[in-house]
Amino acid sequence: MELNIRKKKILEVIIRDYINTAEPVGSRTLSKRCNLGISPATIRNEMADLEELGFLVQPHTSSGRIPTQQAYRYYVDEIMEIQKLEKMIRTDIHRGFLDHNTELGPTMSHTAQVLSQLTNYTAVVLAPRVTNFNCKHVQIVSLIKNRVLMVVVTQEGMAKNIEVTLSQEVDTMLALKLSNVINGFLKNTILSEMSSDLIDQIQELSPAESKLIHEIIPHLKKALMEDASEVHSTGLTNLFNYPEFSDVNKIKQLINIVQEKQVLSEMMTSKDGNQVIRIKIGSENDNENLKDFSIITSTYELDGEMMGAFGVIGPTRMNYDNVSSVLNYIRNELNLHISNLLMK
Amino acid sequence: MELNIRKKKILEVIIRDYINTAEPVGSRTLSKRCNLGISPATIRNEMADLEELGFLVQPHTSSGRIPTQQAYRYYVDEIMEIQKLEKMIRTDIHRGFLDHNTELGPTMSHTAQVLSQLTNYTAVVLAPRVTNFNCKHVQIVSLIKNRVLMVVVTQEGMAKNIEVTLSQEVDTMLALKLSNVINGFLKNTILSEMSSDLIDQIQELSPAESKLIHEIIPHLKKALMEDASEVHSTGLTNLFNYPEFSDVNKIKQLINIVQEKQVLSEMMTSKDGNQVIRIKIGSENDNENLKDFSIITSTYELDGEMMGAFGVIGPTRMNYDNVSSVLNYIRNELNLHISNLLMK
DNA sequence: TATTAGCACTCACAATAATCGAGTGCTAAC
DNA sequence: GTTAGCACTCGATTATTGTGAGTGCTAATA
Structure with missing residues (x-):
């Protein structure tokens, strides 16, 4: 599905805005924010089109619009570009790993810690597996x-x-x-x-x-x-601060996800093309409990062999840019440190 | 503090009722429930006395009364008697342990499972410690x-x-x-x-x-x-069903408690007289996060030496009778099975 | 033809008011 | 000492009304 440049731009701004505020975006607000010099009325027309195409919905008539899962998917595939992390953050992360790379266990928990801290979502890290083969x-x-x-x-x-x-x-x-x-x-x-x-x-x-x-x-x-690889998770309570998780049932779902370590582990290690950063949005997840969440994962390797995985669970209204950048960098760090740790 | 028989009876009924319903108890309801043949008015007088003595409070004027922590403490010390579990439940538990006593790890998780299932609260089990001494x-x-x-x-x-x-x-x-x-x-x-x-x-x-x-x-x-004994916990979501935990902040506290394994472990293994069943109500807990919870714990032994601990975390409005009975019986089972497991 | 100003309309949300009822304390009679 | 009776309290529930940010549509405009 191809959108014209203006529609694309409008969609982008709506998504960005909604990710930040969790509030439906209206035409007036939008007109101020995006500097395309078009009036609210025009934007309204475009938004109506985007709604028809399945990218937006209105929670109720006469409210602003919010992005659908399809919109997030489009954003992730067609709009977003993974940025390099700021230099300062990069060196911070790097130093942190240097301080924690003495043993495997601590390295894993530290990774989870860093992930949840940098993203403000819930982090999950899978320690390397011991199997028949190795x-x-x-x-x-x-x-x-x-x-x-x-x-x-x-x-x-x-x-x-x-x-x-x-x-x-x-x-x-x-x-x-x-x-x-x-x-x-x-x-x-x-x-x-x-x-x-x-x-x-x-x-x-x-x-x-x-x-x-x-x-x-x-x-x-x-x-x-048995896939009994250890699963470290941190920042469970991070999600509690987002308005979509003031509902106790959502929290129950989240806890169930994190506790079903077996499922989590299988999901994170299953291949999905050759994607380095894998993004699953809402109902793209097979797991019933994850239908209301997005999960972004990656893997780390040793000698080209997949050792383990790590990722972040958050609302579908997730900051996909930032999380992708973070995962990307952590992946490099992890590859580096794991090889230092295990092969030295 | 000694109460006359009637006051004691009234207090007991109020506590029992509140534990069941989580609703403030009024004089009218009470008069029907306790068969002492006294009118609501009399009960009102007695309740006013009990309030003055610190056993009851009113959430607001013109509502029923709810027990204070002091009331729960009095109930636990002076009123409650630990009952033997029903024969059927006892044999169920026993059979369950027989099916899971092949290895230490599974026995521990099974214990946590049983505890949380039987009590409907959150269960915590401390596996035996490996120390300098043994x-x-x-x-x-x-x-x-x-x-x-x-x-x-x-x-x-x-x-x-x-x-x-x-x-x-x-x-x-x-x-x-x-x-x-x-x-x-x-x-x-x-x-x-x-x-x-x-x-x-x-x-x-x-x-x-x-x-x-x-x-x-x-x-x-x-x-x-380092006290790095493993901590198994189960039934975190059990508490979500109780009205006092519809508040997300309470849930945060609970999760923090369960995640601070070190603290939990120290708390559960610290001696407290020679009590077999140890009950800590609300602010009797040193830990800040536990101020709104009650925790009932016990320990299991091998050759008279304390091996580990287990217990249940719930609202201060906890079913102290039932939990005590369950812990009491599980303690016996655990002592039995641990010795079978480790010494056989 | 695409854009936009204008306008009537919608509807969640907040604030206010009205009602209800379970509960109380007090008093006087039993 | 106990209890019936009564006026009173106050949280919870429901109804009512504004408010405002948003919409879609239409007609004028560039």
């Missing part, structure tokens, strides 16, 4: 009697704990031996290909030990399949 | 280059991860050796007593290894000092 090393630690902890270490140097109860008691020595067996195996192939048959071929195992390995492997596989 | 075993796992993971295992068979970056690269073999040194030490004493001098006395270490141990020990001590 599992490099497994250390089995005896906990007590027949309970053991399996520590899975990835190629990138992340770790994940898996606790299980086995059929037999495992002491420190046995735990060490079991670890060695599994790690010997991991030298040649990935975990998901470790089948029952392959286990039986391992020579050095007593029947009891073999039985234990047979118990352990499925547990490992299962735990690594 | 630390039995430390396993050092090489992550990547000079980053290692220290897995601390307690006497009770719980584990905690601590990630650190050291000054030198540590490979698998070295990690094993360092683990052995520390564990050899832990056989005789507790971690907090491992001083610099003692480290220097260990014979089998090369200078480089000694240096690493010198780095590791403070990290361990520090991490175990």
Whole structure:
């Protein structure tokens, strides 16, 4: 859908204004704000056209107009240009990361913190995942009697704990031996290909030990399949200040979103073209609870491999420009620091 | 403060009624509800007395009366008796725990789930802590280059991860050796007593290894000092249904409480006499955000040693009877299952 | 033909007034 | 000591009225 230049300009001003004020925009106000030198009457005609085209609606006759989701989509696709962040803010962010890049956990929470602070919306950050594919090393630690902890270490140097109860008691020595067996195996192939048959071929195992390995492997596989990557969220209460969230039900929806970590995680890591910054507006979201929100996400990488995701949840009346700029810069920072952190 | 029997009865009925309805209680309604065969006028006189004594207030002249915090305190101390839960509910809870007692984490989240479901308030559960004192075993796992993971295992068979970056690269073999040194030490004493001098006395270490141990020990001590016990919370949105929480600011307070895990954890584990069920009403709470809430907590033990805590946050107009009964029973269940889980 | 001034009309919102009713305190009788 | 009766209070609800920012339409204008 192509709009003529004037319509485009008018739409832009309306959207910008509504994003700032949350108030329906009328022709008179608009005439002052946009310096096209056209009268309210003309603007009224244009607005009527834009309404017919589906870009605007009136909350009630005789009020100003507000943008539809279609308008936001048009704005994001055709009008908005992602600006570079101000130099000062950039250096601020950069310094902040330098102060928090000692460990993975703190880096993640710091990212969430910065995101919510800079955007004034709710931030969500997904920590890197530990999966079947990047599992490099497994250390089995005896906990007590027949309970053991399996520590899975990835190629990138992340770790994940898996606790299980086995059929037999495992002491420190046995735990060490079991670890060695599994790690010997991991030298040649990935975990998901470790089948029952392959286990039986391992020579050095007593029947009891073999039985234990047979118990352990499925547990490992299962735990690594589950997308249990940590989700950090901050600034939940930021949204409370916006007029559209004075309704308790909206807040309930928001809390439900943030608590359904599984869903959130899947949504943020699913591919969507080759977009670096991914914008989902209102009902473009599959999740029912997100129908009244917009969510802008991005991902961070290590060696070209997607490690995790992060983003911002806000009203559909979101400051798409600013959030996009912020995400864009944070993405670079995160890529930089994660690689420093994990590969150094 | 002692009240005569009639006053006590009247106060009780008012509190019960207000807890149910959240509406100020008037003399007429009351006269019907409590079967003492006294007229509204008499009740009015008694209510005037109770107001003078500080147990009741009127939101405005010519409305019914509502209980003060002092009234709730009196109710909790002098009137309420903790009932045994219904047989059916008890067996339900018990079965639920049997289905979820395979691992510690799930048991904790399940507890939170049950609590919030049975009470309709917000539930908080503190997982057992790993500290200097119960630390039995430390396993050092090489992550990547000079980053290692220290897995601390307690006497009770719980584990905690601590990630650190050291000054030198540590490979698998070295990690094993360092683990052995520390564990050899832990056989005789507790971690907090491992001083610099003692480290220097260990014979089998090369200078480089000694240096690493010198780095590791403070990290361990520090991490175990921090009260970083996991906090599970559920049923945040339960409170939204109560009329006193239609105000967004109240909700903000609640969210702040639940997010300040450190504070919550300290508050719940601090001793308070020998009370099994601890009730804090409104401003009895030190935390500013909790001034408008009541919180009822309890603890669970293993071998007489406090392991963790759990509780419920709700309006001061809370159903103290029911919550106390539930906590009481959950406490027993938790004691039972935790000991099964950790010691079996 | 596109633009604009003018005008009658609409309708949410705020302010004001009227009504209602559950509740009170007080007094006098039981 | 208890209670019936009564005048009174005051928040909540509903009705009424303005107000003003906005509209669409029409006719004049460039």
